[in-house]
Amino acid sequence: MSRAVPTVAILALPNVIPLDLSIPAHVLGTQDGYDVSVCTEDLTGLKRADIVVVPGYENPERPPAEEYLDALSEAHDRGARMVAICTGTFALAATGLLDGRDATTHWKYLDSLRELHPLVKVHENRLFVEDGNLLTSAGAGAGIDACLHLIRADFGVVAAHEAGKDVVASPARDGAQPQYVDVLSPVRADLSPIRGWVMAHLGDAITVDVLAERSHLGRRTFIRHFERETGLSPMRWVMLQRILSARRLLETSDWSVDRIAAATGFGTGSNFRSVFRREVGTTPTAYRKVNSPNNDG
Structure with a gap:
């Protein structure tokens, strides 16, 4: 009996950042063993997804429409793993799912995340942070790290290594590594x-x-x-x-x-x-x- 194929729904919110959308679409979409789809206004895919990815979007201080937040909450409540890339963290925070949980986002938006969502335990200068079935990551490059982390968890080190080679990225950067180095x-x-x-x-x-x-x-x-x-x-x-x-x-x-x-x-x-x-x-x-x-x- 073969293992079930995990379904991945990538939620493209209005004003989605194209690079943040293309990263999970490519890294996860080319991985044998994932069934990947992109959702926009039609949120049907979120209802059956095992993994929901929320790429970054412009003006994250404005919460997404209620239908998006409700769909994210429902996906989480039925056990889906939730992944945010860059400002996608704001969408998860707007649902309340990150209250009392560890999370990160792009360094430019850390103060805004703290101000708008004071119950979130915001970590500075981290590539990604995993708290249970919630995975949040920093800017675009860290989105690759988060995707490779998923592949490593689901399919092992060898699969993550091959996926890393495909996108010319390190297959095993730890989430605790800094987003940037502020001294030469x-x-x-x-x-x-x-x-x-x-x-x-x-x-x-x-x-x-x-x-x-x-x-x-x-x-x-x-x-x-x-x-x-x-x-x-x-x-x-x-x-x-x-x-x-x-x-x-x-x-x-x-x-x-x-x-x-x-x-x-x-x-x-x-x-x-x-x-x-x-x-x-x-x-x-x-x-x-x-x-x-x-x-x-």
């Missing part, structure tokens, strides 16, 4: 070589001191430069790379959990299972059953 990085702050070294040595014992020494920087200077470049602490970044590598191995190999744990730097299978459940929300074995290409349902 010093010349010596280019740490891409050390990140490449980490990817080739994920199974090794890696510490901040090891990374700083290999980068010929003091510990505090290294941490500051690394966070400036990636938006993440060094060890958080390393852990996320280990999780992504482990997910890829679970999807594409028949290696045992213990072998994957050793190869990706988690040490024991027990530690790997604990961290994997915390970060991914399921066990390695359950993840493999759902995402292995040999899985039939």
Whole structure:
């Protein structure tokens, strides 16, 4: 028995921003396994969608018409995942769905979002924020990240990697990364070589001191430069790379959990299972059953 095909409805509100509309239409529309449609005045598609995407639109301080807000609320109430790109967050906020929830939007509109919707927990300078079945993202580029996040959640790391290659984007930018960097990085702050070294040595014992020494920087200077470049602490970044590598191995190999744990730097299978459940929300074995290409349902 094959898995059900998730249906995706992209709601093009009046004055929709064309780029914000085209991003989910392309990234999700070309992904095998999604049934994607675009809705305008006819909101029938929202009534059956598993995922509803709201692209950004002009003048977000003006709430959309009631029929749109009602359709979004009804979709959420029956269990659809809700995704907002850029100012699309304002439409979700206008329904009240974001009250008391974590969210973000394009940095230019953060103050307006706070002022108009004070009950929303607004996060600054984040690519995207996920709170349960609500996913909000920043400007257009972050919309790609949000779409790849959906693909990674539904179809695995390999599928997200292929989709990322198609749009020439990183397939695994963490939502906590900043939308922008407000200072210029010093010349010596280019740490891409050390990140490449980490990817080739994920199974090794890696510490901040090891990374700083290999980068010929003091510990505090290294941490500051690394966070400036990636938006993440060094060890958080390393852990996320280990999780992504482990997910890829679970999807594409028949290696045992213990072998994957050793190869990706988690040490024991027990530690790997604990961290994997915390970060991914399921066990390695359950993840493999759902995402292995040999899985039939």
